[in-house]
Amino acid sequence: MECCGGNKLTEKQEKYYAPLQKILARYEKKERYLIPVLQEAQEEYGYLPEEILTNIASSLDLSLSQVYGVVTFYTQFHQEPRGKNIVRVCMGTACHVRGGDKVLTAIKDELGIESGETTKDLNFTLETVACIGACGLAPVIMINDSTHGRLTPEKVPEILSEFK
Amino acid sequence: MKDIIYRSHILICTGTGCTSSGAKKMRIALEDELAERNLNKEVKIIETGCHGFCEKGPIVVVYPEGVFYCEVKSEDIPELVEEHLLKGRIVERLLFKEPVTEENIPSYHDIQFYKKQERIVLSNCGKIDPENIDEYIALGGYEAVGKALSSMSQKDVIAEVKNSGLRGRGGGGFPTGLKWQFAHEAVSNKKYVICNADEGDPGAFMDRSLLEGDPHRVIEGMIIAGYAIGADEGYLYVRAEYPLAIKRLEKAISQAEDYGLLGDDLFSSGYNFKLHIKKGAGAFVCGEETALMASIEGKRGMPRPRPPYPANSGLWGKPTNINNVETYGNIPYIIKNGAEEYSKIGTENSKGTKVFALTGKINNTGLVEVPMGTTLREVIYDIGGGLGEGMKYKAVQTGGPSGGCITSEHLDLPIDYDSLLGVGAMMGSGGMVVMDDGTCMVDVARFFLNFTQSESCGKCTPCREGTKRMLEILERICEGEGEDGDIALLEDLAHHIKDTALCGLGQTAPNPVLSTLKYFRHEYEAHIFDHKCPAGVCKDLASAYLIDKETCVGCSICAKACPVDAITGTPKESYQIDDDICISCGVCASKCPVSAISQG
Numbered sequence A: 001m002e003c004c005g006g007n008k009l010t011e012k013q014e015k016y017y018a019p020l021q022k023i024l025a026r027y028e029k030k031e032r033y034l035i036p037v038l039q040e041a042q043e044e045y046g047y048l049p050e051e052i053l054t055n056i057a058s059s060l061d062l063s064l065s066q067v068y069g070v071v072t073f074y075t076q077f078h079q080e081p082r083g084k085n086i087v088r089v090c091m092g093t094a095c096h097v098r099g100g101d102k103v104l105t106a107i108k109d110e111l112g113i114e115s116g117e118t119t120k121d122l123n124f125t126l127e128t129v130a131c132i133g134a135c136g137l138a139p140v141i142m143i144n145d146s147t148h149g150r151l152t153p154e155k156v157p158e159i160l161s162e163f164k
Numbered sequence B: 001m002k003d004i005i006y007r008s009h010i011l012i013c014t015g016t017g018c019t020s021s022g023a024k025k026m027r028i029a030l031e032d033e034l035a036e037r038n039l040n041k042e043v044k045i046i047e048t049g050c051h052g053f054c055e056k057g058p059i060v061v062v063y064p065e066g067v068f069y070c071e072v073k074s075e076d077i078p079e080l081v082e083e084h085l086l087k088g089r090i091v092e093r094l095l096f097k098e099p100v101t102e103e104n105i106p107s108y109h110d111i112q113f114y115k116k117q118e119r120i121v122l123s124n125c126g127k128i129d130p131e132n133i134d135e136y137i138a139l140g141g142y143e144a145v146g147k148a149l150s151s152m153s154q155k156d157v158i159a160e161v162k163n164s165g166l167r168g169r170g171g172g173g174f175p176t177g178l179k180w181q182f183a184h185e186a187v188s189n190k191k192y193v194i195c196n197a198d199e200g201d202p203g204a205f206m207d208r209s210l211l212e213g214d215p216h217r218v219i220e221g222m223i224i225a226g227y228a229i230g231a232d233e234g235y236l237y238v239r240a241e242y243p244l245a246i247k248r249l250e251k252a253i254s255q256a257e258d259y260g261l262l263g264d265d266l267f268s269s270g271y272n273f274k275l276h277i278k279k280g281a282g283a284f285v286c287g288e289e290t291a292l293m294a295s296i297e298g299k300r301g302m303p304r305p306r307p308p309y310p311a312n313s314g315l316w317g318k319p320t321n322i323n324n325v326e327t328y329g330n331i332p333y334i335i336k337n338g339a340e341e342y343s344k345i346g347t348e349n350s351k352g353t354k355v356f357a358l359t360g361k362i363n364n365t366g367l368v369e370v371p372m373g374t375t376l377r378e379v380i381y382d383i384g385g386g387l388g389e390g391m392k393y394k395a396v397q398t399g400g401p402s403g404g405c406i407t408s409e410h411l412d413l414p415i416d417y418d419s420l421l422g423v424g425a426m427m428g429s430g431g432m433v434v435m436d437d438g439t440c441m442v443d444v445a446r447f448f449l450n451f452t453q454s455e456s457c458g459k460c461t462p463c464r465e466g467t468k469r470m471l472e473i474l475e476r477i478c479e480g481e482g483e484d485g486d487i488a489l490l491e492d493l494a495h496h497i498k499d500t501a502l503c504g505l506g507q508t509a510p511n512p513v514l515s516t517l518k519y520f521r522h523e524y525e526a527h528i529f530d531h532k533c534p535a536g537v538c539k540d541l542a543s544a545y546l547i548d549k550e551t552c553v554g555c556s557i558c559a560k561a562c563p564v565d566a567i568t569g570t571p572k573e574s575y576q577i578d579d580d581i582c583i584s585c586g587v588c589a590s591k592c593p594v595s596a597i598s599q600g
């Protein structure tokens, strides 16, 4: 298999790129598929390192700068490795009014990281988001795909311990 | 195989709210319990979408009696099955208790929260299994599209929507029928229909609940729009943060395709229509229609100047009609029941109902649908059950980061598009955040500016730089560094940004500041001139806490709770707080069993 400038890939590289090739095979070479491809690639690799972006750019016939522009525009895309568990703390209006920042402080203390950071053991990444859409249960956090509502700072250690 | 006739149906809400309160676990417990008692051939479990009453979740409704149970945990299941399903007795303990009268209310329709609502868009939410198209059809679903395609011309459909008086529910309130007419009149061999499900306003979850609870209604509305303007392809642009909504839409689309409701030659009319889902990638500005289309095209989601409007040059330069989720959700009702029937609901210039997400310091948080023209007082006190104990109403914030706040003097204002604009707020997409005495309005303004500033796409200078400067001033004020002249500077900047920003994001970003300045100027002044935050929210201005010696019982709970060890004393006697160490976090006051601690 050939990639990026026609250099032969080592076996190890081939294995590394195989899932990406599978994703790309399902889409036509069109600009409109860039975002879905990036989303699926990130799901597969956890984040979007440069070599993956280069590969996507050449496969979709786009310039790397264009791909880079899209990746940096949308908050969903990440270029650094991320934790196994993603903790998203809602900083939306409803959560703000009901003490979301106190919950955030408690989580920062518990994990020892600031928002936007990942723990050293790569277990947790902490993020703040604008609204999770579960405002009725404010304050709310999301750990991976599950939502936890009606939180107080006191409940934080117990919830996080499930993921340790 | 013969269909089993069940004697009871148990509806469990598995919307996002109830799921996070443990609905899935409870469902498994219920399944096990039914199997154990050999009831699984007599009682059927149905997962539904949101009932709107998220505060009291998980919610369970048992039919045919229609008994409404709330906050049902897996531990409650054995009793529920034993009592209700076997012995036919209602489990009083799990009924909803009216906050004022403390009365137990067994039936849905008698609960105050639902009584004053009029559910058109949400009529099926919580009643049907959103993953089963047959249930939507059984309640009259897809009749409207059948009627439109077999007995109405494109112009008839547009006229009907125009006469209904429906206005866009995505915030702007533009007449929907007129928008369709523009797209219809545009000449092109290819047109598109888009549903805006980017719902980015913090504090809003109407669209999410509708998509999770009744996805086919939105799809039906889109097919009708597509027919009216002559489009054969549509896109649903959904936030990536809404995985459940995406899953249910995918399922709904594939079911509609199987039933021939999407695809070629619908209802033998020769009309073709197909639908795709596009997942957003986390950018608030993509809710703006031109940015949204750029995002579907695979580009950075940046807005462009209008005109040209999407109706003439939209997705890939083709005529495009873009509407909000709730707007499409109104269409089937209008086509089925007629414009005349629909326009009986609402006020002179705002017809129909509006769904609001009621949140903040209120007893019954949740989703409510009321006729336009309902007063704020009815929404907050009759439906929302008022504020929590000991809290005093200060304002409600509507319209999210583009909106403003409404104070108690306007509580009796009938809510519609124009009345809200008149008092410096706006309908927006429907978020309503209730605030009490403990909310600092300067902090709220800072909060919204922080949001818009970080979501600004950076394309135009007024928004990119202007919101940043405004935020800096607000931050200074909240930190106690405000100066004489700051208020005038904020107002000046606000007006410039409103007049010159490229898109709606920048044009409306100063609204929360202007609106809080209009009604709560004294709070800004207290921060700047007296170095005080009247609500006690801004940490740098908050005074230290004090322990009242007389009331203190010396339990030592506060000292143990204090995160900075500012509290010392002798057990069983009394404790005191060291002003210099205290960070005014308030943990001690919240823990004190005898309420001896207050802010000095």
Ligand SMILES: Cc1cc2nc3c(=O)[nH]c(=O)nc-3n(C[C@H](O)[C@H](O)[C@H](O)COP(=O)(O)O)c2cc1C
Binding pocket: B167, B168, B169, B170, B171, B172, B173, B174, B176, B196, B197, B198, B199, B200, B201, B284, B285, B286, B287, B288, B289, B290, B322, B323, B324, B325, B327, B429, B503, B504, B505
């Ligand atoms: C910054 C910004 C964000 C917006 N976000 C949304 C949104 O999340 N959902 C929505 O339906 N409309 C949103 N809009 C409004 C859309 O641009 C557009 O007016 C709307 O989708 C039209 O549909 P309607 O006529 O049915 O209301 C937003 C506008 C701006 C300026």
Ligand code: FES
Binding pocket: A090, A091, A092, A093, A094, A095, A096, A130, A131, A132, A133, A134, A135, A136, A138, A139, A140, B202, B203, B204
């Ligand atoms: S504001 Fe936090 S979930 Fe909406």
